[in-house]
Amino acid sequence: MNLVLLHPSALLLLPLALLPLLPRRRPALLVSSLAPLDPLPPTWRTRLCAIEPYLAALTLVLVVVALGAPVQQERSRSTVREGVDLMLALDVSASLAARDIVPDRITAARNAAADFLERRSGDRVGVVLFAGVPTLLAPPLLDKGPVLARLRQVEVDPSGSGTALGDGLAAALDRLKNSPATSRAVILFTDGSSNRGRLAPLAAARAAAALGIRVYTIGFGSAAGAEIPFGAAGAPARHADGTLLRGALEEEPLREMARISGGRYFRADSDAALRAVYTQIDALEKSPLEVRETVAETPLAPKLLAIAAVLLTLELLLFRAWLRRMP
DSSP states (O other), X not given: OEEEESOGGGGGGGGGGGXXXXXXXXXXXXXXXXXXXXXXXXXXXXXXXXXXXXXXXXXXXXXXXXXXXXXXXXXXXXXXXXEOEEEEEEEXXXXXXXXXXXXXXXXXXXXXXHHHHHHOTTSEEXXXXXXXXXXXXXXXXXXXXXXXXXXXXXXXXXXXXXXXXXXXXXXXXXXXXXXXXXXXXXXXXXXXOOOOOSSOHHHHHHHHHHHTOEEEEEEOSOSSOEEOEETTTTEEOBOTTSOBOEEOOOHHHHHHHHHHHTOOEEEOSSHHHHHHHHHHHHTSXXXXXXXXXXXXXXXXXXXXXXXXXXXHHHHHHXXXXXXXXXX
């Protein structure tokens, strides 16, 4: 643990703290002689008055040090772990609100992704969300606590902007393409629907194969499909002609994406299917990953200023009010 000043030049102001200690002319009364006062012992009031300049000096020292922006730092260290680099790509498009699996597709997919994230203690894992456009939730990290908390709060995209499956996969690949890890993989949680985007899903899978990144696809939904709720009220969405909009699990493109990239397709209809995904990832070749822990910084300036404010208040109350001296 280290104490560091982010602005050490502020210490040049420290000599100002000596000003209250300099001799100064005290208020006085004209009397012919002080001899009658010599035998009088010092009172507690006079003793308190004697500490006033030291209290003022201490207050100034605290303010000057606070201006230097002191922080308490934890030392960083490097460790080496065996693992793989992974990206989870989670579909949050409107079709994931369908309730053909219990309780609905988005809850099942979100819980599966969160469970997967918790189990990969030795791997660096990142998360991308996608609907009409992809959004990075976190790059590959070992510390999964913050992203796990955010992942558990994910809901479907309320805008109904469609599903860009290929773009979602491409965004995940972009975070892995420069990784030095021996094994890299994308885990895709989706119902397989894709109706927009700049890159077709199979083209994205071919890009993954060219980069040596395997894609494991996990399908959520049923072949029969279900009505797709839309909006805050959850009313069924409809086509322009008024017919109900239904969405079914599209397994064939997911199988083909996995095949092209050297991964596998799994249908998320049981815990056994998800455990099979974990087994496949565990079988990938691990590589040593150097992990540099982030330095934690705790700013100390607010505490110092709070203490200075207390001392200043004490000085005003004690020496400017209660013990106020005769001018």
